[in-house]
Amino acid sequence: MPREKVTNVPRLLDAMERERLDAVIAVSPDNFFYTCGRRILSAVSNRNRLAISITMLDASTVLVIHRNEEAQTRQDSWVEEIHTYLEFEQSPIASLVEVLEEKGLAKSRLGIEKEYLTAAYYDELSARLPNASVVACDSVFDWARMIKTKPEIEALRLASRGADEAILRALQKAKPGDTEASLATTMVASLMEISEGDFRDMSWGVASGPNMLITHYWAGRRRIEPGDLIRINLRAALYEYQSHLYRIAVAGPPAERERTWYEKARDNHYRAIERMVPGARVSDLFKAAKRDIETTGVSFHGSLVGHSTGILRHENPRIQPYDGTVIESGMVFAVEPHINIPGYATFHLEDIVLVTDKGPELLSDVVDTRALFVIG
């Protein structure tokens, strides 16, 4: 059974018309999925097997994929017209050009993802399609994907709650003396159990004590000592939609200093969530969050205090100082205005928030973040 269509068709067509494009060609795994309902991983690790979708102004889509992906794609995708090629026999670009010619698009204005398509494939496409005008359309997809459709919101809600539940189980089971890696193992095993095997694209970090100060730290053999702060992050996708959460815990009862800093970070975080309402400008949200952080007496040098999330973890708009996008109902953000105290600790919470006309709705609502989580 094909999955429910996730594409925001009206926005995609609007953007195509604005850019005067006759068709948009998706080659990245995320935009390919967005236009057909299947994400092909082998196209990422093996670039001979590029997966391509072509979407035209009548909103119809056709696919050009490697032959061994056809059966699964026919099962998952709502797209019916699928052309295939075989690696080492025909190049994916040659196959794409055949389809474009068949559709009468060989002399058209075509959009392609220039920020994903490799230089070698672009050169081949230009050579094989001398009469078409091929331009970048990365921003067309970006803009369509900003406002999530109903099935996308549902998947993001499940992904956020499932990941939060996995963190909760790992925290409940952990005790001082455990290694960071063992906490990570429980967390990842819980993800699989909770979703009955459906979570994927998992990566994680469990940073205890001094390891907290390293950005993107994974997890190691260090044993958690009484009094340690622990920063946990978990990224995972469910039904191809991404959640990314950060939680903070402490091993044993927290000292005054840990408790106080946690509460400052938590209050900033809650304020940032409350500001996620339609009409707010993301650059203003960045400034407000930065001001909150600096009010606690620490400086902030980061570039980002949050970002949209969806098929990719970081999508546009991002909450950064140079983006004037006004947020709208239906956008989904990861909110993360962390406090970093050099030489001491990073207090980093991250939650997934849906913007609605009634205000922000917290999708990652399992772990109670009001108090610092105490393990052991």
Next chain:
Amino acid sequence: MPRPGGVLAIDLGSSTGFRGRKMEGTVQGEGLAAPERGEWTSIARLQELMGKEQLDAVVAVSPWNLIYSSGCQLVLQDLAAFNESRERFAAAIVLADGDPVLTVWAQEEAYARATSWITDVRPAKSFDRTVDVLASVLSEKGLANGRIGIEKKYMDVGSVELLAAAMPGASFEAADDTFSHARMVKSPFEIQMMGQVSLIAAKATQLAWELARPGDAEYSVAANMVYNVIRQGAAPMVFNMGAGPNSAFGHRWANDKVLKQGDIFHSDTKARLFGYWADVTRMAVVGEPSEYQATVYRKLVAVEREVIDRMRPGVLASELYEVSRAAYKREGLNVQPRLIGHGIGLCLHEEPVLTPDCDIVLKPGMTITVEPTHYGPGERYHYEDIVLVTETEPRILSNYCDTSEIFAIR
């Protein structure tokens, strides 16, 4: 696919183990040491190949060539391959003459310094573009008019155009083959990694088979496999597993299909250790195998062993394909089109590929998979090992236990 109602099975009970079965002997990760900081790949080999192409510098940006050139496995680089946060990619610049330079996004600087043997690390600040940092480093090294190798089969055309605009005097050449040829022959450290990760994948699959019972859902076997990869210290990849008719799909993941008597079960297990991939495929059958199942499986293993036996220095990759074609015919199996195996290392599929056209000569130190496949009525038989070419006998790295007969799930 979202299930009806989209319900998460949050109340499955405790998260210790799966389905209450004991996971005996699975903890191996504790003893697995991270590689010592040091040069584990041969930059000298890369520089020698750069000399042949008269390149003044090569720029590594794919996760695999970045690890090869710097020893650095960065989270953002892996994500960028999936089109995620691609504006923050790192680059290793290897010079024909002089010390290499590593550019990273500022927040990954500490991790890069802790793991890379490159000491000249340049952090890119938040809104710097990587291409501008690259252009300034290359110009600083006197290469404003140089001949620079880039990964044209990986780097997006948008970034290549920006780089060319920032350095109008330089020429940018495709260096994809330079990298892939340098990576083909593995160093002793790389061979050690390939050996470990191959065994991890084979063992994780075998343990999952042993814990499986008729009546289990596919996902429960999948979860045990993934769990065992993690417990042995490697990272799993959710990729391809299915029972009965689901075995026939190219790349499909387990779901709630229940294992019933007579189903064949296919697992194409992938795991990654310090950037090095394992790709090991195993088959099982639920209950007693039928004569047909047992026989097809034995024939597949026979084809594989016949190819492996010929994997010796001096043999052409295409000859191995021909060996497999003859063996398929003799055994009465359907000939597999185009590919009977592939090089493996920092890339899941790399050179040499075992196809009719590949004219690469095997050398000691190459690691190559062999994966014969046979499609029966509504199901697929597929078997895959990782082989190290040595001066003498080929060595199967994924040889965890005897798999000469199909495993029966009882």
